[in-house]
Amino acid sequence: MSGWKFWVLLAAGCAVSCLPLLSSNNYLLQVFFRIALFAALGLAWNLVGGYAGQLSLGHAAFFGMGAYGLAIFAAHHVPMWISLFLAVLISTLVGGVIGKIVFRLRGPYFALATIAFAEVLRLGAANLDITGGAIGLSTPSLFTGESFWKLFYLSAVILAVLSFLTNYWTSRSRFGYYLMAIREDEDTASAVGIDTANYKLRSLILSAFLTSLAGAFYGSAFQFIVPDSVLTIDISVQMAIIAMLGGAGTLLGPVVGAILLTGASEIFKNHFGERHLLIYGGLIVVVVLFLPEGIMGGVQQLLRHGRRPPANPLAMKAEAQGVVRQ
Amino acid sequence: MNPLLEVKNVSKRFGGLRAVKDVSLAMHAGEILFVIGPNGAGKTTVFNLISGFLHPDEGSITFNGHDITRMPPHDAAWLGIGRTFQIVKPLPSLTVLQNVMLGAFMHTGNVRRAEEEAGRILEFLQMSQVKDFLARGLPLASLKRLEIARALATKPKLILLDEVVSGLTTAEALALAALVKRLPEWGVSVVGGVEHVMQVVMKIADRIVVLDYGAKIAEGKPEEVVRNPAVIEAYLGPRYKEIAR
Numbered sequence: 020m021s022g023w024k025f026w027v028l029l030a031a032g033c034a035v036s037c038l039p040l041l042s043s044n045n046y047l048l049q050v051f052f053r054i055a056l057f058a059a060l061g062l063a064w065n066l067v068g069g070y071a072g073q074l075s076l077g078h079a080a081f082f083g084m085g086a087y088g089l090a091i092f093a094a095h096h097v098p099m100w101i102s103l104f105l106a107v108l109i110s111t112l113v114g115g116v117i118g119k120i121v122f123r124l125r126g127p128y129f130a131l132a133t134i135a136f137a138e139v140l141r142l143g144a145a146n147l148d149i150t151g152g153a154i155g156l157s158t159p160s161l162f163t164g165e166s167f168w169k170l171f172y173l174s175a176v177i178l179a180v181l182s183f184l185t186n187y188w189t190s191r192s193r194f195g196y197y198l199m200a201i202r203e204d205e206d207t208a209s210a211v212g213i214d215t216a217n218y219k220l221r222s223l224i225l226s227a228f229l230t231s232l233a234g235a236f237y238g239s240a241f242q243f244i245v246p247d248s249v250l251t252i253d254i255s256v257q258m259a260i261i262a263m264l265g266g267a268g269t270l271l272g273p274v275v276g277a278i279l280l281t282g283a284s285e286i287f288k289n290h291f292g293e294r295h296l297l298i299y300g301g302l303i304v305v306v307v308l309f310l311p312e313g314i315m316g317g318v319q320q321l322l323r324h325g326r327r328p329p330a331n332p333l334a335m336k337a338e339a340q341g342v343v344r345q
Numbered sequence: 346m347n348p349l350l351e352v353k354n355v356s357k358r359f360g361g362l363r364a365v366k367d368v369s370l371a372m373h374a375g376e377i378l379f380v381i382g383p384n385g386a387g388k389t390t391v392f393n394l395i396s397g398f399l400h401p402d403e404g405s406i407t408f409n410g411h412d413i414t415r416m417p418p419h420d421a422a423w424l425g426i427g428r429t430f431q432i433v434k435p436l437p438s439l440t441v442l443q444n445v446m447l448g449a450f451m452h453t454g455n456v457r458r459a460e461e462e463a464g465r466i467l468e469f470l471q472m473s474q475v476k477d478f479l480a481r482g483l484p485l486a487s488l489k490r491l492e493i494a495r496a497l498a499t500k501p502k503l504i505l506l507d508e509v510v511s512g513l514t515t516a517e518a519l520a521l522a523a524l525v526k527r528l529p530e531w532g533v534s535v536v537g538g539v540e541h542v543m544q545v546v547m548k549i550a551d552r553i554v555v556l557d558y559g560a561k562i563a564e565g566k567p568e569e570v571v572r573n574p575a576v577i578e579a580y581l582g583p584r585y586k587e588i589a590r
Contacts, residue, residue, distance in 0.1 A: 193454045200447050203436035210396065210430070211499055212422035212451045323479075 072202025
């Protein structure tokens with residue numbers, strides 16, 4: 020995507036995102052808050068899972084640490100916004116430590132290790148006193164008053180824009196090219212001088228920062244957290260599905276994924292009650308079958324369609340080279 | 346004159362298999378050196394040891410004054426060792442140009458400058474017309490060139506070409522060999538090759554090292570090496586050694 024097209028798209032996106040602010044229906048605002056938040060989460064996951072191609076299924080760890088960090092610090096009388104800052108700082112640092120360990124593993128072993136980390140945190144939170152055990156903790160409200168949901172929605176949009184810009188910068192920088200090289204072939208990446216472990220770690224730290232920020236806002240918006248709401252594997256899986264369904268490693272994929280999945284599941288839930296999970300599952304199956312590279316990945320392929328390389332571009336060249344004379 | 350690369354008494358074992366046995370070799374500035382030998386002789390292993398993808402059990406490797414015996418591959422690349430892979434390893438869902446840009450990123454963080462540099466290298470390798478296609482769909486002849494282009498973009502002092510002409514037609518192989526001979530124009534000081542296609546090796550090698558069962562059995566100018574009885578025995582069996590005498 021070239022420069023000006025991107026800024027037009029971003030401006031249009033921001034303008035559309037402001038529309039829900041006209042409504043004062045708290046239910047609608049809450050739904051839109053979740054859509055924007057999951058767009059941010061999908062984009063955060065995309066850095067590690069999309070660009071760097073490392074299938075993390077443990078991002079709930081960072082999400083939960085953001086939420087729990089905020090709640091715990093606030094419970095110890097730390098001012099709210101400082102609690103938020105500390106929670107995000109700690110999760111980002113822990114992201115670095117976790118990354119150091121799990122990036123020693125490749126492929127399915129990496130995915131399993133990330134699940135294990137998130138599960139350790141979930142079980143820890145469910146059994147420790149400081150986290151309130153299975154009963155959970157109440158989280159401080161970052162915003163109060165009439166426009167509670169409007170402000171939360173706006174924060175989620177800002178977070179989504181921040182995540183989007185991070186992805187945009189990644190897709191056009193050496194950093195992003197390095198991540199894509201790691202995804203495509205780690206041996207080739209190291210042959211051109213890329214310290215693969217280091218770059219994977221950097222992508223995870225960036226991703227953990229954005230994810231924990233989203234987690235803190237989520238916890239604060241719903242005012243109460245339990246291990247099964249913010250540290251559950253459901254969150255990890257949902258982040259991955261949103262990015263992959265929309266198109267992992269594409270800029271718009273996670274946004275499309277979040278709107279479609281979070282929006283659709285809400286609509287289905289209202290119309291079909293408990294049966295909505297069946298439809299939700301069906302939707303995922305359809306996309307995976309027909310658009311294995313996700314919706315935006317499929318669109319990119321369509322745009323590229325008909326542009327196949329010549330069968331053997333070097334065939335005629337060999338003779339022109341003048342070395343075939345034997 | 347000190348050699349640019351010096352491999353001293355290097356051995357590598359894979360379990361019970363001694364893939365490389367006490368091999369020493371040197372590569373000097375300005376030369377094209379080929380390592381040849383029958384299948385399984387340890388040629389690719391030697392290249393993997395030099396480029397840091399494997400580390401030797403014994404012996405040492407020095408490059409341009411640095412001890413690189415246990416250096417990871419990305420650090421070796423920074424010192425100026427570029428390599429290609431025998432089984433081509435393109436970045437399939439990136440375009441040809443982007444593949445080469447990854448090499449160029451070693452010397453610039455600027456995307457546009459990397460594009461320009463990659464474009465120049467692709468022009469040299471006659472790949473300009475496919476530069477915007479995904480690497481995934483390319484035929485083998487182009488992928489082999491892409492391997493060279495990507496390695497060349499890192500501006501290596503030593504470029505290790507692991508069977509870049511194998512699997513190509515004779516015409517394709519000779520065309521590529523002519524380009525390999527021109528690599529010094531790009532600042533490459535030493536070209537090291539592993540090759541089976543003797544037609545190409547004889548044409549462009551300044552010196553040849555022959556490996557058999559992991560050990561060095563001969564070394565010298567191409568025309569000397571092909572008359573060496575030990576080499577003939579390794580390739581054709583003991584009966585032909587007698588004929589050669």
